[in-house]
Amino acid sequence: MLAFITVGSTRFDGLIQSVFSTPxxxxxxxxxxxxxxxQCGNSEFPHVHLLAQGEQSFQLEKDGLLIExxxxxxxxxxxxxRADLIISHAGSxxxxxxxxxxxxxxxxxxxTLLDNHQEELASALEELxxxxxxxxxxxxxxxxxxxxxxLTKFPPFDGSRFRNLLDEEMGFI
Amino acid sequence: MIRIxxxxxxxxxxxVFIRFYCILPSSNVHGVNKKNRKLAVFLGSGxxxxxxxxxxxxxDFGRYYPRVYIISEGDTLSERxxxxxxxxxxxxxxxxxxxxxxxxxxxxARKVHQSLLTTPxxxxxxxxxxxYHVTIASSYQDASFADVLILNGPGTCLVLCLAVYLNKFFxxxxxxxxxxxxxxxxxxxxxxxxxxxxxxxxxxVQWPQLxxxxxxGDCHGWLI
Numbered sequence: 001m002l003a004f005i006t007v008g009s010t011r012f013d014g015l016i017q018s019v020f021s022t023p024x025x026x027x028x029x030x031x032x033x034x035x036x037x038x039q040c041g042n043s044e045f046p047h048v049h050l051l052a053q054g055e056q057s058f059q060l061e062k063d064g065l066l067i068e069x070x071x072x073x074x075x076x077x078x079x080x081x082r083a084d085l086i087i088s089h090a091g092s093x094x095x096x097x098x099x100x101x102x103x104x105x106x107x108x109x110x111x112t113l114l115d116n117h118q119e120e121l122a123s124a125l126e127e128l129x130x131x132x133x134x135x136x137x138x139x140x141x142x143x144x145x146x147x148x149x150x151l152t153k154f155p156p157f158d159g160s161r162f163r164n165l166l167d168e169e170m171g172f173i
Numbered sequence: 174m175i176r177i178x179x180x181x182x183x184x185x186x187x188x189v190f191i192r193f194y195c196i197l198p199s200s201n202v203h204g205v206n207k208k209n210r211k212l213a214v215f216l217g218s219g220x221x222x223x224x225x226x227x228x229x230x231x232x233d234f235g236r237y238y239p240r241v242y243i244i245s246e247g248d249t250l251s252e253r254x255x256x257x258x259x260x261x262x263x264x265x266x267x268x269x270x271x272x273x274x275x276x277x278x279x280x281x282a283r284k285v286h287q288s289l290l291t292t293p294x295x296x297x298x299x300x301x302x303x304x305y306h307v308t309i310a311s312s313y314q315d316a317s318f319a320d321v322l323i324l325n326g327p328g329t330c331l332v333l334c335l336a337v338y339l340n341k342f343f344x345x346x347x348x349x350x351x352x353x354x355x356x357x358x359x360x361x362x363x364x365x366x367x368x369x370x371x372x373x374x375x376x377x378v379q380w381p382q383l384x385x386x387x388x389x390g391d392c393h394g395w396l397i
Contacts, residue, residue: 009219091220092220092224092355092356092357093219093220093223093224096223096356096397117357117358117359117360117361117363118357120358120359120360120361121356121359124359124360124380155395157227157231157397158395159230159231160231161231161393161394161395161396162228162232162353162393162396163231163232163233165375165377165393166232166237166323166351167233167236169321169349169351169374169375170210170236170321170349
């Protein structure tokens, strides 16, 4: 099984550091994961020097898992597609993209953001059962407890809402 | 002398207030007799752009044309995303409809990390560019800037909104302004949302909790 960790266009040192830590990797292993793919963005973490000399990506084996790590890609669609679990910062774009693909999602809101509305969105969607929200210190536990089948399906895009709204506003209906 | 000055000032203020009062609950729809509406959308980069393009993708392009995508200087990613959306729409329309769209680039009112001290001049430059396109260019081209302008933040959209509002104030042709608060805003409005709430024609949020204060706005659930 494969888990994909992404921070989007941001930097989230705490999340990436925790993903490379033994407690998190051990729990991945316990749950049957063999591969971890990390999109680290501009985050700082102990292994980041492996990307320093113009390298696009690096691979390493740690705690029995094969880890692949790179900074950015134009599209993450393929990586979402092949992942069995996605762990992400709580950016709304990533959340919507992943949930629309019906993939299990754990989000970790970035506590260092000043205007932390990521936290609001994460807990609102968790209350509705669409994802699990965690913290850096709780991540290993969340991975251990997480049961994707307990999640509620995210509704598909319904374009009729805005279309009707604007058509009415502009005198078409 | 001072008394007269005060009286004149008071009269002017009264006129301004009455004018504001008259345009606030604007109910007139532009171009009801036309079969199309000119659409302008502001692409605020990143997540704002993605959400806006999701909204635009839901519209009937046979009704909303021509389309103007307003982007901030240097935001090539938003431009690329809009081109992709238009290309997709052009492929999927069975009828040979024209798909005219253009881009309008405006300078950023305030760059990320720009100091507050240097913001006024850049915001002014941004405003002049908006004013030029909304008011001046549209008047000598004998075509209105747009029939409807959709906004969802951030910063630079305030300047654009101000330019449109000025047109409204002086009774010039101006688009209806529809503000859609981001899906990411669950319990608190964004700064743009708070500021524009009373100036736009429609203020729409995607989470009902945001309207608990009983103030202006409506919610139709998730739009993206």
